[in-house]
Each structure stands twice: as C-alpha cells, then as structure tokens.
Amino acid sequence: MITFGGLEAGGTKFVCAVGSGPDDLRAQTRLPTTTPDQTIAQAIEFFGTQSRTHPLSAIGIASFGPLDPDPASHSFGHITTTPKQGWANTDLAGAFRRALNVPVGFDTDVNGAALAEHRWGAAQNLHTFIYLTIGTGLGGGGMVNGQLMHGLLHPEMGHVRIPHDLSRDPFPGNCPFHGDCLEGLAAGPAIKARWGQPAESLPPDHSAWDLQAHYLGLGLVNFICTLSPQRIILGGGVMDQPTLVPKIRRNVLTLLNNYLQVPAILHDIDHYIVPPALGNRAGVLGAIALAEQAAARETTTNR
Amino acid sequence: MITFGGLEAGGTKFVCAVGSGPDDLRAQTRLPTTTPDQTIAQAIEFFGTQSRTHPLSAIGIASFGPLDPDPASHSFGHITTTPKQGWANTDLAGAFRRALNVPVGFDTDVNGAALAEHRWGAAQNLHTFIYLTIGTGLGGGGMVNGQLMHGLLHPEMGHVRIPHDLSRDPFPGNCPFHGDCLEGLAAGPAIKARWGQPAESLPPDHSAWDLQAHYLGLGLVNFICTLSPQRIILGGGVMDQPTLVPKIRRNVLTLLNNYLQVPAILHDIDHYIVPPALGNRAGVLGAIALAEQAAARETTTNR
Numbered sequence: 120m121i122t123f124g125g126l127e128a129g130g131t132k133f134v135c136a137v138g139s140g141p142d143d144l145r146a147q148t149r150l151p152t153t154t155p156d157q158t159i160a161q162a163i164e165f166f167g168t169q170s171r172t173h174p175l176s177a178i179g180i181a182s183f184g185p186l187d188p189d190p191a192s193h194s195f196g197h198i199t200t201t202p203k204q205g206w207a208n209t210d211l212a213g214a215f216r217r218a219l220n221v222p223v224g225f226d227t228d229v230n231g232a233a234l235a236e237h238r239w240g241a242a243q244n245l246h247t248f249i250y251l252t253i254g255t256g257l258g259g260g261g262m263v264n265g266q267l268m269h270g271l272l273h274p275e276m277g278h279v280r281i282p283h284d285l286s287r288d289p290f291p292g293n294c295p296f297h298g299d300c301l302e303g304l305a306a307g308p309a310i311k312a313r314w315g316q317p318a319e320s321l322p323p324d325h326s327a328w329d330l331q332a333h334y335l336g337l338g339l340v341n342f343i344c345t346l347s348p349q350r351i352i353l354g355g356g357v358m359d360q361p362t363l364v365p366k367i368r369r370n371v372l373t374l375l376n377n378y379l380q381v382p383a384i385l386h387d388i389d390h391y392i393v394p395p396a397l398g399n400r401a402g403v404l405g406a407i408a409l410a411e412q413a414a415a416r417e418t419t420t421n422r
Numbered sequence: 423m424i425t426f427g428g429l430e431a432g433g434t435k436f437v438c439a440v441g442s443g444p445d446d447l448r449a450q451t452r453l454p455t456t457t458p459d460q461t462i463a464q465a466i467e468f469f470g471t472q473s474r475t476h477p478l479s480a481i482g483i484a485s486f487g488p489l490d491p492d493p494a495s496h497s498f499g500h501i502t503t504t505p506k507q508g509w510a511n512t513d514l515a516g517a518f519r520r521a522l523n524v525p526v527g528f529d530t531d532v533n534g535a536a537l538a539e540h541r542w543g544a545a546q547n548l549h550t551f552i553y554l555t556i557g558t559g560l561g562g563g564g565m566v567n568g569q570l571m572h573g574l575l576h577p578e579m580g581h582v583r584i585p586h587d588l589s590r591d592p593f594p595g596n597c598p599f600h601g602d603c604l605e606g607l608a609a610g611p612a613i614k615a616r617w618g619q620p621a622e623s624l625p626p627d628h629s630a631w632d633l634q635a636h637y638l639g640l641g642l643v644n645f646i647c648t649l650s651p652q653r654i655i656l657g658g659g660v661m662d663q664p665t666l667v668p669k670i671r672r673n674v675l676t677l678l679n680n681y682l683q684v685p686a687i688l689h690d691i692d693h694y695i696v697p698p699a700l701g702n703r704a705g706v707l708g709a710i711a712l713a714e715q716a717a718a719r720e721t722t723t724n725r
Contacts, residue, residue: 263567264566270651273650274649275650275681282584344579345577349574
C-alpha cells in the first residue's frame, strides 16, 4: 500500500500522520508550534522515522497562512506574512522536501480540509463547494470547477464585511485589521470577548447562538452569491454546538428570500449546509490528500 | 476567416453581431426585447440572413438571467426564473440551435463579458479574475483557475450583503428580494431612487459618488476576500463617471488595511481595479467569445 505523510500545520500545534486515507491513518503525533527551527525539525524527525518502515511517496502540508500555494512562484511553499512570531517567510515545504527528498504538496489548512472532504467526505462528486472553519480564526477554502481555489493568493473568507447592527450587538469586533469583519464578529475569540466566556461553555439556549447564526448566515449568503457553491461544509470548534447548524440553515433561507430558485437550497438545505463528514480529522486527512495530489503530479510530470 | 454569431441578450435590447473579434465585428443590429417569440424570431432572422453570405461556425449567447449554463442539465440554455414578463423558462439556446443548426454557446452576460476581456481585453493571461457590471442591475462573473465561474447555478454577486449605515444613508435599498443588498444600494435604479435623478445627470463632485464608491469598495473587498482575484474589471453604465474608479481604489485599500500583503494590491491598485479594455463592446464580444468556445468544444468532441 502506498503511504503518504500528512502535516496539519496549525498556529498552536503540528499534527503529523502517515497513511493513505480515513481508514488507514497511522502513527499520529502532535507537536506544539514553537519556533520554526524546532517544530520543523521535530516533524521531520517523525516522518524520517516513519519512512524507515513505510517509505513515504509524498508529504502534504495543510498550513496556517497567509502562504504561497503557487508552484510557479519563487516563494512557493512559504508561510508569508503571518503575524505569528518568528514564522513570517518560513520555507515550510522546502524544508521537508530537502530533508526527506519526496514531492511535497502545500496549501492552506482549509483548502486541505476541502480536498479531503472532496476525496472521502461530504463533497464527493461535487466540482464547486466551500469548506469553512470557525474556530480560533475563521477561514474558508474550496473548489471551483473541480480545482482548489487559488488566485492572486488564496481566499481569506473570514475577512468579508457584513452588516453589523450595533444596537443589537455593541461588541465592536476584534479583528486587528478590520474590527467587525466576519472573523472579528464570529470566530471563537470574538465570542469569548463578547460574552466573557468561551463558546464551548455557553449553554445551547444562550442568545449567543442566535447572534452567531445571524452572522454566519450573512457570511454564507455572501459566499453563495459570489461563488454559487453546490454545498457548504462548516467545520471548526465553534461548530461543535449542535443547535448552530439548523439556525444557520434557517437564516440563510430567510436572507435569500427565495431569490435563488434552486431545489438544492429551497428544498434540501439540510444537505446543502453540512458538517464535515470527516469531523475533526478533515485537517490531517487534508494533508494526506495534498500528498496524494503531489505524488500524482510527480507521476504525470515524469511520464 | 471563421465567422461567429454573437447575441447579447439583455432585458431591454438584444444586440446581435457577426464577426470573429474586436477588429472584425460586422453587421450589428439592436432589437427591442419584447416577447420571447417575437424577439427570438427577429434575432434568428438576422443571423439567418447573415449566414447566407458568411456561414456561421457557431452562435454565442450572453444573456440576462437567472439562467441554466450547465450543458449536462435538462434545462441547459434556458432563462429560468426571471421576473421579466413572459421570459421565465424560455429555451433561448435551443431556439437558435434548432433554427440555425450550429453549436450554441450560452452563459450569463457577465461571464460572457469576462470571457471577452480574457480573450482580447483587460484579463489576458490571468486565470482568476472577476468582471462586474454596475448598471440597471449589478452582476458579476469571471474565471477561477482558467474556467468561467459556474456552480450550483452561476454567481449572483449583486446580492451580497454589506454594512449599511442608515444614519449616513437612510435610503432603505430597492432590491425587491433583499432591500439593501449591494444591488439594492448601488445599482443605477438605487442611485436614481436615492437622489431623485439618474446617475448620468449627477455632477462629478456630487456626494453620491463618495457613497457609491463606499458601497462598491465594500463589495469589492468581499469579492477579493472570497475569491482572491488577480484583477477586477468594472463595467456598466454607472461606471461611466470617471471620478468613481479612483475613489473605489482608495476605499479598497483603506478597507483592506494592509491585511493582504501582495504587491498587486498594495503597489499597483491602478492595474488591479480597472475599466473594461473592450468598453461597452465587452457584452457582444462576450457572445462572440462564447461562440468561439462552443465551436472549439464541438471540434474537440468530433475528433
């Protein structure tokens, strides 16, 4: 069996695994994200050790950003302008490629998760969809016409601006760049700052969830109108509250107000806005899927 | 020389032309959009007459919508749920294919214009960009990864929700579905309703243009964060006011607040947000480009 290495590179931890998919995920390890030198060396050591028993065909990295996912660019594989101390301009993909001498796939954490959901989860057989994560940050990725979303850089969906009624919610938003963009109003830290307690400790009947569903509904409507996705997958820690998804679905229908006459939305919203089928493994499986893609590209190139 | 037919199907007029590109655009005609039977028959007559001297290799239709652009769908080529009297569920592409017996390309007016700008205009060599038109309505199309944007349906970018400060602008918005969505605040009819005069009669120093640039800046920031386009092209009658584009560029920079550290935006915004290189011919040239694409597809299929 072909074995890939997958690295979910997050701002607080690096999750490393080897395997080939959801039914074959072996030897995971979690490393705290400290300095690039230390954390990368530890991850390389893990994959190096693993590759002695299971030679790795490729490694995939699904990383926090902003980053450069363009293979034609001179800074491909780098984390670029992150405010995270010490990590700006880190050549993440290059470090693994040089140390382990295998093809390296590299993309955003959310594009990785989207790819995993496309390969094995809730977006199979779709060509255009988005994957949003609502947790410490709020980010989105996905596919359009069957390819992962890239452009000038990569999507930064958390930073869209939405209506914010200050008389209903006087919290000014906590995005350091934009104040009350979607992330500044609806990511985990905003919930904690507004209510004085973290999302996971808020009871299901707290009014926080209505407000949260209001903002996420507005965000989703904007993504729907901009991209016309065939499905929207909502992951991340904040989405662990089970009352949230049904409220968001209702808000999206109310806000669209029958403008889009498509059965998938009008009559089947429960299958249109969904949780990740891969749960919280979408991240590391995304890294495995990026490795698989990188190996396939290498094979095509060498043919 | 290969000749294509192009039909820009608008809600008030049908513009028909034959030719092969911006330097070869012949025999245009404009027909008022009345009933489907009458207008389609007149357009077919025009193309039929033209094809006697220049046989048409294909016809492209860039149409008002909503419409079905999916060749795999049973309602492909139809205008679907338009509120325009008599036009809902009109098989536009089918009528031309049956009458003229040539391949027919079919897409939204804005995707057509985007394709024309990609082929001959301001989006050459780009793979991910958007084309917005701000006129009687407000709509957007474009490409992601080198393919026209489709999904569940097609983008409806005019209907994104943006912040609306009622103390600055008490106009409630005039979208019949959403009130103060972007189209409800910033399309031509909204300008006319708010100020009591049409956009084209407002002087360049009128405060209407600051407000207009404010809303369009917010809309563009949302599209940038969602799609990461390499360029944004702004067409449509409202954009004929020359003070508007520079104001929009400034607002986009202010709103992004250095979050996206990309030179194309930070240092070259004048080439990032641009008018259509094809001017108001982008529409009918878009139809020609769709015909060219349809002919190429037919050739590939028959190989």
